[in-house]
Structure formats: structure tokens, C-alpha cells
Amino acid sequence: MxxxxxxxxxxxxxxxxxxxxxxxxMPLWSEAADALRAQLPGEIRDALERHEADGTYDDPEYIAAAHEYDRRHVVRLPEMPQDYVDSVAQMEADPTVYHTMNGPNEFHVIGSLRDxxxxxxxxxxxxxxxxxxxxxxxxxxxxxxxxxxxxxxxxxxxxxxxxxxxxxxxxxxxxxxxxxxxxxxxxx
Missing domain, CATH: 3.40.50.1820 (Alpha/Beta hydrolase fold, catalytic domain)
Structure with missing residues (x-):
């Protein structure tokens, strides 16, 4: 970008x-993410939607559902590569910029870049x-x-x-x- x-x-x-x-x-990104989310199993979609509505992004059920999206569309390897793990850890240590600009994850874009x-x-x-x-x-x-x-x-x-x-x-x-x-x- x-x-x-x-x-x-x-x-x-x-x-x-x-x-x-x-x-x-980013509107195209959100449109693509919505289409990919629609392909997830119903219980995963339900968990994502429920927690997004409640703003409970740190709930273990939401985290697990988000991980399934990531497993299909972000990293398709049996084990997460250390470079990816390190990158996520850095973002989680101080999520201010990512959460402000993007949102809580790759597929729920509600931050300042949404438009x-x-x-x-x-x-x-x-x-x-x-x-x-x-x-x-x-x-x-x-x-x-x-x-x-x-x-x-x-x-x-x-x-x-x-x-x-x-x-x-x-x-x-x-x-x-x-x-x-x-x-x-x-x-x-």
C-alpha cells in the first residue's frame, strides 16, 4: 500500500x-474478506460475528475463529514460521498502530484505513x-x-x-x- x-x-x-x-x-479488501469468511464453517462465522458485535476480540473463541481464517488465507503451513510468530508478537506487544489503522485483525477492517x-x-x-x-x-x-x-x-x-x-x-x-x-x- x-x-x-x-x-x-x-x-x-x-x-x-x-x-x-x-x-x-481497503473497501475491496473488506469485500474479499467477507467472501472468504462466508466460506468458513457456520460455527466459526457465528463466533466471529458474535464477538465482533460485542467487541470481545480477546475472547478465546474469537481468537480461535480468527486463527482458522488465518490458517486458510494468511499462512497455509502446518507450523507457523518463526518470522510470522515474531511479527505477530511484536504487533501484540504494542497493537496501537495496527489496531488504529486496520482493526483487530486482517479481516475486520474498522480502523482509519478502512476507506x-x-x-x-x-x-x-x-x-x-x-x-x-x-x-x-x-x-x-x-x-x-x-x-x-x-x-x-x-x-x-x-x-x-x-x-x-x-x-x-x-x-x-x-x-x-x-x-x-x-x-x-x-x-x-
């Missing part, structure tokens, strides 16, 4: 842009751009399709059998795609 915001301003020296697992607009969009400015991006996502990513095609449709010089890559943490689930494939893109666009 930040990369797109910077790129639309066309800063000097920007040679290329890689947008990985990111939305072009953010860069869609109407994407045609200003004037550098080669890569848009990458995972097949089972919470960043569903609806959230990144505006990048592909509106940025003049763009290519897309969807990593099979990966979700939002493509870089942790399929690191060699992820790095290969990124390295290839950067090598094509190296202006040194």
Missing part, C-alpha cells in the same frame, strides 16, 4: 515497483510494476486487479498453493519471481 502511494507521486530514482499481496483499496484507496491514481505509476499474490491469499484478485488494469507497465504473478505469506510459504519461488523482475528492470 505504501509502495503504491509513493509510486503515484513519481519520485526521482524510482526504477520499478513490486506490490506483493496488497490491496489497491483508503489508490485506485483512482494508479495510472500515475510510471515504472514497471510487478503484482504478486498467492493462490489462496486473503488478497484475492478483486483487491489487486485494479493494479493490473490501471498501471500502464504491469505484470502479475500468482503463486500456486500459497496464501498471504507467500514469501514464507514458498520462499524460493517468491524470491525467484522478485529477483527476475528486478533483474529485468535494473537500471544501474
Amino acid at each position: 505504501l509502495g503504491a502511494e509513493i509510486a503515484v507521486r513519481r519520485p526521482a530514482g524510482l526504477a520499478s515497483l513490486a506490490i506483493c499481496n496488497s490491496p489497491a483499496a 483508503w484507496t489508490v485506485v483512482d491514481r494508479l495510472d500515475r505509476i510510471a515504472v514497471p510494476t510487478l503484482v504478486l499474490a498467492g493462490e489462496f491469499d486473503e488478497a484475492q484478485p478483486i483487491v489487486w486487479r485494479p493494479f493490473v488494469e490501471r498501471i500502464p507497465d504491469v505484470r502479475e504473478a500468482v503463486v500456486p498453493d500459497a496464501s498471504h505469506c507467500t514469501h514464507l510459504e514458498k520462499p524460493e519461488e517468491f524470491l525467484g519471481i522478485i529477483a527476475g523482475f528486478l533483474a529485468e528492470n535494473d537500471r544501474s
